[in-house]
Amino acid sequence: MEYDINNYSTWLEIDLNAIRDNTARIRQFTGREVMAVIKANAYGHGLIPAAQAANAGGATWCGTARVEEALALRRAGISSRLLVLGYTPPAKVPEAIAQNITLALVDEKLSEEYLQAAARIGGRLHAHIKVETGMGRLGMRIERIPAFLKRMQDSDLLIDGIFTHFAQGDEVGCAYTYDQIQRFNQLLADLEAQGIKPPLVHAANSGAIFNYPESWYDLTRPGDVLYGMAPGPHTPLPAGYQPALSWKARLIMVHDFEPGHGISYGARYITEGKERIGVIPIGYGDGFRRVDGQQVLVGGRRVDVVGRVCMDQCMLQLDAVPNAKPGDEVVLIGRQGTEEISVDEVAARWNTINYEVTTGLAERLPRVYLND
Numbered sequence: 001m002e003y004d005i006n007n008y009s010t011w012l013e014i015d016l017n018a019i020r021d022n023t024a025r026i027r028q029f030t031g032r033e034v035m036a037v038i039k040a041n042a043y044g045h046g047l048i049p050a051a052q053a054a055n056a057g058g059a060t061w062c063g064t065a066r067v068e069e070a071l072a073l074r075r076a077g078i079s080s081r082l083l084v085l086g087y088t089p090p091a092k093v094p095e096a097i098a099q100n101i102t103l104a105l106v107d108e109k110l111s112e113e114y115l116q117a118a119a120r121i122g123g124r125l126h127a128h129i130k131v132e133t134g135m136g137r138l139g140m141r142i143e144r145i146p147a148f149l150k151r152m153q154d155s156d157l158l159i160d161g162i163f164t165h166f167a168q169g170d171e172v173g174c175a176y177t178y179d180q181i182q183r184f185n186q187l188l189a190d191l192e193a194q195g196i197k198p199p200l201v202h203a204a205n206s207g208a209i210f211n212y213p214e215s216w217y218d219l220t221r222p223g224d225v226l227y228g229m230a231p232g233p234h235t236p237l238p239a240g241y242q243p244a245l246s247w248k249a250r251l252i253m254v255h256d257f258e259p260g261h262g263i264s265y266g267a268r269y270i271t272e273g274k275e276r277i278g279v280i281p282i283g284y285g286d287g288f289r290r291v292d293g294q295q296v297l298v299g300g301r302r303v304d305v306v307g308r309v310c311m312d313q314c315m316l317q318l319d320a321v322p323n324a325k326p327g328d329e330v331v332l333i334g335r336q337g338t339e340e341i342s343v344d345e346v347a348a349r350w351n352t353i354n355y356e357v358t359t360g361l362a363e364r365l366p367r368v369y370l371n372d
């Protein structure tokens, strides 16, 4: 689709080449199949375009959190294998069967309900068992799994995969992660001893891909790194991976204020001397947090956000860029000239992680796709 950024006062640019290349890199690095984790609107990047780009980069599976996300992918014509990683209500089983969507079996009783729902329509449901090895979230207890799998043999639950999730995959050399791997391996060995070999075994998220090659198994499940974000403070983004997302806006007003002029709600910022103050049309309603001490890029320079961030606007101190004028491009995340503000920098300001920054970018922000 053609976009004219002149139509927008603020927008996200998503470089689909970056998602394609990052996916291809993971595939090449691990030599395993890739499940692109594209839940939560592909971490804010846009569900359908991100899935298409990841598939073009070699992903054979897409992983979602909810069945609604998987159904949206099917409606968009995406034909790759789909796994719903999270909880699915049993009432959704008929649709999952009809659309060839694989569900996670996160609980024994719930799985029995899936089986009954499949039986009611005379269908067979593809499913992967989620194993609780230490995340304490979703998953079946290890000791229950061999008997459960035996019971399900020849049933209408086609269990063609088994997986777990790490609590600390982004920590290097972490005893807790080695314990999780060991528990999972022990289960796989016990199953094999009973003649059970799930066709697809998977565990590694982005951090584990780089820190625990022994957890690659048959397929890896990257999310963060697909979008060119660092998997964690101890696992920086390796060379070659490219950030996919930039956040831009235009200066919409420039004021020359006299000394003593209050800026924004609460008038907590008062101009000291004559000051040039710019306005950009973004605020906490777009996912830009209402915290002090923020910076953006204007004219290739860092400038301070001053005064309270409002719902739809915030103000900039423009003395460092005296030529700045309405219409100029402002970068909140991304590059301008030689300067860059990374998602991680924003996450640090907000005392959170990069995942929360991009998933919190509001729906009302237009997403402009580059290299479609």
Ligand SMILES: Cc1ncc(COP(=O)(O)O)c(C=O)c1O
Pocket: 037, 085, 165, 204, 205, 206, 207, 221, 222, 223, 224, 225, 231
């Ligand atoms: C079950 C599961 N697998 C894989 C991922 C991808 O993780 P990451 O974005 O750290 O690669 C997630 C994301 O939280 C997840 O919940």
